[in-house]
Amino acid sequence: MKSGVEHANGCPGRTRRARARPFQFLPSRLQRLITEQGFFGDNSDVVPAGTSGGGGSSGSGGGGRVGFDGALERIELQLDAVFFEDGLFVGPDELGMFDSVTSDLEIQRNMARELAAALRSGASAGVLFEKLRPLAAHPHPTGGDRQTKHRLSQLGTLFARMAIDRLINQTNEELLAWFEQRRRTLALGAAAV
């Protein structure tokens, strides 16, 4: 059977831009192997400069069209959505990633603001940890939207885990500076282009 590649020329589906102060990411050299079992490849191009933790989020899946007799007739792999470091968002976005990511970033911004305020008020490390813990937990998919929620809600988890790591290893002053930076840099305002 013949297979083929469709290159999205011009404007494939929706193309949007989120106005944001750019994150501090390393120059890109993304290279991933995508198989029926998921993503493979290192994360070196999506890790924020100066950190040892992760810095990106990705969804995985794999589509197949099943015929009436249950036999797989066709396999499709579609790059559905991409967020670039400058806020440009491209792709058909059938999974609703744009809304998911912007929502996650808003949650992070609010959490960073809340944690900065708590730290200034003298909150203990234990109090800060309890605030972060729900966000740091593995996302638990629910209901019929299971696959999408599971795939796309990783940015909040990533932020919380980075914060906990800093809570353990940094001084209060360093932690406060990081929360303030996150509060400012994660402000997004979506606009159509």
Added chain:
Amino acid sequence: MPAALYRDLASFGLPFVTPGDPTFRSLAEEILSGTIGPQPDTGFENAAVLLNRSGKAVIALAFI
């Protein structure tokens, strides 16, 4: 073997390299050689390598 159809975002610098491309296998092996943890235990028939030639870092992506 069912036909595979790949839809990339090449016009935005994100092309797929598919198994029919002569560079596919070496790229796949290069990626896997630097991967710690589980490796795919099936063949590469329906796999693809995603390249980033956009000149920009990718914060997040999703595929279906």
